Amino acid sequence: EIVLTQSPGTLSLSPGERATLSCRASQGVKSAYLAWYQQKPGQAPRLLIYGASRRATGIPDRFSGSGSGTDFTLSISALEPEDFAVYYCQQYGTSFTFGPGTKVDIK
Amino acid sequence: QLQESGPGLVKPSETLSLSCTVSGASIKSYYWSWIRQAPGKGLEWIAYIYYDGITNYSPSLKSRVTISVDTSKNQVFLNLSSVTAADTAVYYCARRREYCAGGSCFLSFDPWGQGTLVTVSS
Numbered sequence: 001e002i003v004l005t006q007s008p009g010t011l012s013l014s015p016g017e018r019a020t021l022s023c024r025a026s027q028g029v030k031s032a033y034l035a036w037y038q039q040k041p042g043q044a045p046r047l048l049i050y051g052a053s054r055r056a057t058g059i060p061d062r063f064s065g066s067g068s069g070t071d072f073t074l075s076i077s078a079l080e081p082e083d084f085a086v087y088y089c090q091q092y093g094t095s096f097t098f099g100p101g102t103k104v105d106i107k
Numbered sequence: 108q109l110q111e112s113g114p115g116l117v118k119p120s121e122t123l124s125l126s127c128t129v130s131g132a133s134i135k136s137y138y139w140s141w142i143r144q145a146p147g148k149g150l151e152w153i154a155y156i157y158y159d160g161i162t163n164y165s166p167s168l169k170s171r172v173t174i175s176v177d178t179s180k181n182q183v184f185l186n187l188s189s190v191t192a193a194d195t196a197v198y199y200c201a202r203r204r205e206y207c208a209g210g211s212c213f214l215s216f217d218p219w220g221q222g223t224l225v226t227v228s229s
Contacts, residue, residue, distance in 0.1 A: 001166055035215035037150075044199055044219035045150065050206065051213040088150055092214045095165055096140075096152035 002026055004089055004099035012107040019076040021102045023089035028069050033092035036065055036074045039101075040085045048087075049074060079104070109200045109220035117194075117227050123187040127200030127220060134158055134176055138203035139183040140216060141174060143196040151196075155203050156183065190227045197222040 003026040013019055023034075031052040037045035047056040049065035052072055062077040076083055084106050089099040113125035127139070140155035154164045154174040164172055173186040183200060201216040 032211045032213045035213075037216075044222050045216075046219075047204070047215050047217040050204070050215040050217075051211065054213065056215075056217065090150075090152075090215065095163060096155075098150040098152065100149045 001095060002029060002091055002093045002097055004091055004097055006087075006089060006099035006102045008102060009100075010103045010105060012105055013079055014107045015079050015081055017079055019074075019079055019083070019104055021074040021076075021087055021104075023067075023072040023074070023099050025070045025072075025091060027093075029072075029091045029093065031068050034065075034067070034072050035090045037088045037090065038083075038085045039088065045088060076104075109202070109218060111198060111200050111220045111223040113198075113223060113225065115224060115226060117190055117225060118229050119191055119227055120189055123185070123190050123194060123225055123227070125185045125198055125200075125223065125225070127183040127185075129181045129183065129202075132202075134178055134181045134183065138205065139176065140201050140203045141183075141185045142199045142201055142216065142219075144199070144222070145193075145196045148196075153185065153187075153198075192227050195225065195227045197224050 005024045007022045034052040036049040039045040053065045064075045086101045086103045088101045108130045110128045117123045135158045138157050141153040156162045156174045171188045175184045199222045200220040204215045204217045206213045
């Protein structure tokens with residue numbers, strides 16, 4: 001089973017700043033099977049990015065994804081107040097796994 | 108739209124049973140999945156199913172989990188046996204989204220239900 005590691009665990013930033021979140025896999029992941037989600041307290045996760053770099057419907061272009069193989073990145077170009085949340089990466093190999101999450105909170 | 112339902116409290120060693128009602132789409136058109144989240148913890152994928160019986164289970168839960176569908180009711184079900192306190196979680200139903208373009212097929216979960224909290228306690 002592929003294990004995903006996310007770093008940092010917590011990212012403290014101010015609105016307007018750039019956020020860079022990392023997702024590292026224990027073995028190579030097909031980019032088509034790498035996705036990112038945003039979760040706010042008390043809410044279900046929301047799909048942000050699929051196929052490592054494709055924005056889901058309705059997702060603002062300040063969100064972008066990149067990477068391949070074992071290293072993937074989610075970037076938020078300029079944080080809006082509504083972007084402070086927990087972000088998870090997800091992969092599919094023979095089964096699905098999620099990373100432990102990165103919390104982006106207000107500095 | 109996905110709506111989970113089931114008992115909010117289950118006793119240890121018993122079987123947790125949940126249903127997910129799918130509206131706005133035919134259950135025969137997609138794969139459907141269960142995902143859970145223990146309080147304050149991350150997401151854990153449990154299983155997925157296609158209406159024709161194709162299933163895939165998390166290796167860590169496979170021995171205790173059964174996922175099924177009722178196409179006449181457009182519902183997906185989850186049974187988790189021999190539960191312990193470690194199974195206390197919010198359980199989400201989600202569509203396993205497979206989108207194909209440009210020669211590639213992309214896998215993700217979208218949409219998700221609102222989730223239902225199940226507590227395992229005597």
